[in-house]
Amino acid sequence: MKKIKNKVLIMLLLSATVIGHSQEKKEPIKVTDILKIKTVGDVELTKDGKIAVFTVKSIIKNAENPLDFDYDTQLWLAKTAENTAPRQLTFGKEGSSSPVFSPDGKQIAFTRSVKGKSQLFLLQVDEGGEPVQLTENKYGAANPKWSPDGKQLLFTAGLLINEIVKDSVINPGKKLPVWNFEKPGFADNQNLKINKTKADPDGNLEAIRAYLENNEKDKKAKVIDKLQFQTETTLSSELRFTHIYTIDAKPGSKENAITKGFYSYTNPYFISNTKIAFNGNINEQRHPDRVLESRIYTINTDGTNVTELLGAENIVFQLLAVSPSGKQLAYQESIINNLSVPVLKIFNLDRPLEKSKVIDYDRNNNNVRFSKDEKQLYFTSSSNGGYVLVSASLNTLKVETLTSVDQGITDYDINNGIVAFAKTDVKNPSELYVSDLKLKNPKLISDFNANWLKNKEISFPEKGTFTNEKGLEVEYWIVKPIHFEQGKKYPLLTEIHGGPASMFGPGDVSMWLEYQFFAAQGYGIVYSNPRGSSGYGEKFLRSNINDWGTGPASDVITALDKTIAQGWADTGRLFITGGSYAGYLTTWIISHDQRFKAASSQRGVYDFSTFFGEANVWRMIPRYFGGYPWEEQTRAILERESPINYVQNINIPFLIIHGDNDHRTGVTQGEMLYKSLKVLGKPVEYVRQPGASHEITRSGDNRQRIDQLLRTFEFFERFNQK
Template sequence: MKHLFFLLFTFSVLAQSPKEKIQVTDLLKIKTAGKPIVSPKGNQFLYTVTSIVDDPDKKNEFVYQTHLYLGSLQTGESRALTSGKNSISSPAWSPDGTKIAFTRDMGAKSQVYVLDLAGGEPQAMTNLPFAVSNPVWSASGQEIYFQSSFTMKEFLVDSVYNKKGLVPSWTLEKPMLSGVAKKLKANPNGNLDEVRAYLAQNEADKKAKVINRLNFQEESTTTSDISIPAYFKTNLTGKAVLLNNPFSRWSDVEIASNGIYAVIPADSLAHPDKVLDSYIGFGSKVIYQKVGYRMSNLTLSPSEKWLAFQEAKSTGVQNAVLQIISVANPSQIYKVPIDRVITQVKWSSDETKLYFTAQNQGGAPLYVYDVATKLVKQMTDNNTGILGFDLTKAGFVYAKTGIENPSEIYQQSADSVRTFTSLNTGWLASKNIVRPIKHTFTNAKGQKVDYWVMKPTGFEVGKKYPVVLEIHGGPSAMWGTGEASMWHEFQYYAAKGMGVVYANPRGSGGYGSDFLAANVKDWGAGPTADVMKALDLTIAEGWADTTQLAVTGGSYAGYLVSWIVGHTNRFKVACAQRGVYELSTFMGEGNAWRLVPNYFGGYPWEKATKSILDRESPYTYVQNIKTPLLIFHGENDLRTGVIQSEMLYKSLKVLGREVEYVRHPGGTHELTRSGNNRQRIDQMLRTYEFFSRYLKIQ
């Protein structure tokens, strides 16, 4: 009897054991499912899983690893098809469903491999001196199409794929020089042509970087060269054939049975950096073109009679429009009636419906457009995000993110939903997950603004808690329970005893073009009013300690953090990450510089625009910043540029303010989302540690 009582008591204690709080290193446990791809027979599907694992080559480092899995839609079972340290991407079924093509990372140069499901190891189909991507099978299953790219300088001297000596049709914009340099002997003491050959050799040997192009800033470095897309096909013996003149700069290619559809720059004579318009072409034929617009995301219907695509104005701030065009009669074109940022698009097999995902009010639902009725129907809710999907005989299979779980694969039919994977369910079972509560208010422009409130883990009624206001970037990004990028950070701060508030202020995606453009020429005051209203409404709930407020955000949100602390002293501490603080400088320093003319209507040398840029730059108000500020920037971030952070930091130091500046070596603008995992953890911990100097947190 005593033994039975002891067992019952032990079971009761275990059943009531409190769940663990989210830890910073739980970031390393998150696995992410890729887009499912259903087999031609409809009984199986492929998907990828990205994990964070110990770096086999570097102690105390972690790397991303992506592998391929095969799932059965009948049994619900799955198995890994690849393993090892070389990641794979872009899986594609052969037409008969017996083989799978994919690319495998082989150092810096990924190559196409084919796996026969009957058995054996994946076989390399390409062995090229450059990286390749996006394999697509031909209808016969005897060939594979794939994509790569050359730099212009590489292709000009390539003896295999440029035997005809192709040259660009556009000017290279070298002052007083035109055409491609002649191949002459390099001689610093020779004639002018030989001197030029010598200087060209210095460039090739990386002794000089001569820049003549407009868009010379990439994500992490500068370049004087131009990347030109190249499309190939290979038979199963591995011989690759170039299909296009790379100087034509195709993109968004769709392979048809009788040719290739592509998005092509509208002006072949102007330098590519200056050509924003594009058209849809098929060989030498123009399928669709509209002056002042660019095309993207081509999706050919199964019969090849229809082409879905997105059309957007080349300048300004607005959502792209999803359209359907008859390839035989291009005057027959239909606009899909939805004003949202659209991602994946998929035709039904009978072409009566077009399925797609789109941002909407904090989620990324699945939608269906009925071609006959011209109506759009939302298929899933706004509380979750469909990250990739495919159609099955009975419904759908999709990768989904939600507040309960950042990533799993689900199978849905008309009357049921089955969780197919358990990538994260195991470790999450013992974790205390805080569930955000969604609220809405009407701002001064009469627009509905959504915001979410997370109370601290272990919240107790009657106690007061610090609160951190989190702000998203973009400015056209969107947050919500259906957006996965901030899942861990929000849960971590809640676990540290802070309430978390985040909103989608005017200018966010997911609410239509009018809302998206509501911050044009108003990056500062308007969005600030929205996020501060969300904070004030949270404070009105009665549990927030108004003397213990923090604010943080990255990119455009770094901008808004610095704007806020330059206009109010309400916050005890603040953190600005990889932000833009002086808009005229940003015009020259960041590769996202077109945000300046698109949002502010001109350039810094124009008097009217300059006055707006000065008014809207947080740096203009730097002398007003009294709030202790932590500044982050990746040293290789050229999307916004590190000078932005250094101007802000140095000025605050001169002013004698409390400020700390952290640079992450090698870090780019994507550091907190897909960067070095030690640096991701480092940034989160440094933010927490800095906040703890001023806030009463755990």
Template structure:
């Protein structure tokens, strides 16, 4: 059985009405003798299963869900790929789970038909997703509904079960072509093209037999030259950039994309009807029933003729099946309304609300509104936390949701009429990763310190869990796990900091061990004792004989708006002092070797790791992953560039802001970095950009400092979470080897 260390169960510091939460910790059996096989290894990443998308059947007896695993290629041993399958299990767990989909293509987004006799889902074929339906009776065989060239995803059954709503993403050129074939073609003139002084490219960009002659006449008319240039641009050589959001997360993004909604009969190879033509990009669509018939509610850019790159507002829209244009049902300037979720009778919509004027420091709220746009109310005004994932109770009287809170992801519920304060159902020792709600029970993907992903049944009346799957617990049965212990610290300015300390998996009395201090990204991210994304990494280092310390410094989410705003114009000094104070506290443990401290962080955590070693020399070695090291350069090369105006109050060309950006850039303090530093980045990481890591590496090489630079081919900013499995294993082993060089082991 898994061996775990007991930890105190922390309560969420919320209003008294929330203190009714019942907190549970699963402890997995007796301790056993140490053996190499019981240690979590880097290769155990390949054993880890990620569960998601649970959905309870309409009759409340079954659950479908997804399992994402890493599979080795039979043709090319040593090469690995992610595969997602759909599984089904009785809600009571009796009889165990059954795998529903197989094959090389992944399957995801399972949704129940109202009758409960079939599911719709998304299957990927040659990387293109399409909607399929799988009958669940004897001999049922899946059949394909869509054959959309760009793919189809996010299926939703109509309330009567006769139609499927889905989405597909088109480029600007494809939207133009779509318009050219529609009676609304005249509305093309409303498109806010941002190409200064240049006519829009002609629609006639296809290669023709006359191209050679036209090329020979390039010194002819201006019209012929422009037509030649348009054809070259349409072929992607060169890529011409005119938009504000010209950088994506992994490549340049010269052309805008729009997600459109379609509806199709639930029949094999059905013809689809376009619901949202034009320059709206729809998200989170749901069916509603109104007196004038069924409609679809979705979130999209706010109304207007401003280029969508410059529009951050999101409105709720409604569209019918009669071909009429969509209309807004909820719009407020400087607000984003997202995640519309229909009530069981499809007459009321729950939604999420963000005040954009607060520049990412505001806390996401939950609201409800009638399907026709009337009777709006906010339900979570008393919770100073970011809420997410709304779902309705089976009787439509309550809305469930999760929130980031004090290092955890608890589950809440609130009455839909707003007549009572929200009630918290779970605590931070059991993080809810995904869930669904039935009449008497819920189904949750639970992340615990001893197991990062497993399916549990939640009894709504008693708030008790029951484990019903063993996708990870089976292989973890013989593994030894070290559980985080919460620590709290009050600083001299009265800032309160949560941290967690993980002991080495096997701790010998009287022996001292190195301590790895890990820093999360964001800066508005949050870690806690059940963080599934870091579970394997932390357990790997604990098994290698490290203690691990992580904390939520000022700027982290999960502690309210004021705490989150603590990093405004203060990316370096304040959060660094919090991390170092937590480190000082951890060093009072008798098993911590204060002469063997190492440091690591990713994204914003990479920034803060580099900042700390530029101002403090206690660490023997440090790793800065996919970080930001020159803030002014990041403004130009990173897809997350809005962090600069949001978090520093302006732009690099403004003198005060530029001085602040320079002062708080780790590159500006490179001369003071003497700690051995490993800089890691992915070749295709454009969220933060690679030029800054090159600049920091070059600076430290010129200064003749101990520095190494690791670049992973084809890797993006998601390397540590969903990147190539072999690269993920490589980075863990590489970090461990780098640390041991300098701590003398």
């Protein structure tokens, strides 16, 4: 009897062990997990560093259609020294963004949409309650910043040119621009004058013009006279200008426009309670579309004493930050439309004739901030597959990287020896952390994604490097399928990044879900940063000038070959995909290399002769290829570098995807490639996504984001046979 009891006990223990193991078994990443990802951003600290405010972007069900999903951005608050969970501050379908603490930390100013226009709101930190609307500007209000004494806020608003013509505050005297609007037959810009004649198609010339203007207003015609007429999503004749306003930080106050005329005033920062620094091009005689330079000015808060600090022909001076005392400016300097890493500099406002300090750092810089004591400058930078936090001593100008290239610091703030930052890495796409200035042991203070990820199987990348024929070190990463077993063969997917001046890596959040999804489906993935990528310095960045195809393709293929050399990839099941420039490079590769089983290209560039005309980034042509399509030498390069001219060599099944409203590359690109392949009788499929822009995979319609990933996977699966 005792033996029987012991056997029963053993069986129960074994059963419990099996159940325990089954409960511990992790789940693979699913495509719909994209809807669970929450993204932390807009991080701001109080001056004492004790409280952080930040935004969290979530994806929620559409109220009208359960199959659709919307973005929702709200404000959250966290106490940096306590082990309490962050709490949500704002609610509502309008969303909230751009939070900034008042200097005393008692109020938060932020933006929220009201009747289709962004407006400023104030929220009392300790008192709670509902936010109070501060502005009712008919042009909207964005980018709030507090004055040092906390009594005022500045903000910006965008005005159309016709609105400026009519606005007696922004345009005293109802003047017309001094620069030429470039409408043929109207050298003096009389076309911009308000036409008070009654519209009549059978009337005199002014009545006909009034009739035609009404047709434009009713969207019966688009009349294009400007050079930069493509936006991200449409063709537009609109000309918009940014102006700076101030307002007292008290509900019921009236805003004050401090800038005037037909110019844009951007990146404003308070220098003192009575002076603001900004970027602009004042008194410019050229049409705004032809002005690529940017200068730095100061202006009094009453709109007087506009003074140019930095400016030169063919140079961009980009204002980045103002020190707490208002004595120093951080800015970057670059040559217009030149492929380069901008130079980071410090300007002394007390000694304006003194030469600016140069911070020697061969990477880009973003989100620049001065330390409270003004001894350090902090910024983020794309570097070697990650987005790192960097500090520079303003005494020695020595630069120190504070975080790992295996992570991405997506936003941060520093105050009183405390760093609060949003971070992405392979194990978690976004959380909020707090640390001291050494950043050795950061503390996780949120769990926006940690909870749903704790039972998910994650595949971590392995890094490799090689030196190409130009002597450049190229980095690549291999993501193996989950539950990888040595000795088995797996399909291998080559992923390529866009840009070309961008990068992939463990610190890049944009591809997190896609890599993990394919790994969960049993695919290996290899991705690399070929020549021309950002994050590796200016020499590397410029190494694909006049060479978008052959050189970068060689780097991508070398990374693939080195992955295959590990022995687990099935060379009969090689796939390749990429979007934007990567759509270009995918197409180039499969028209020059026949090893792949199938390919997918999204929103790519395939024919430079049409890209110049239909893309809003058309200036990439002179930037990378040295001229324009009608110039003989440049035309020869563009013909050589256009994948469409090798279309007859594409023999594998090919999926082409493009958004209907993509004006960054232009929809003719996909149509031309598809039709050419179809005429040649090649196995090709073409997908158009209604309403989608070039940003579909990053910030587009969530159902279409899922659709694009699944269509690529489903297409590859048709040919994924051993």
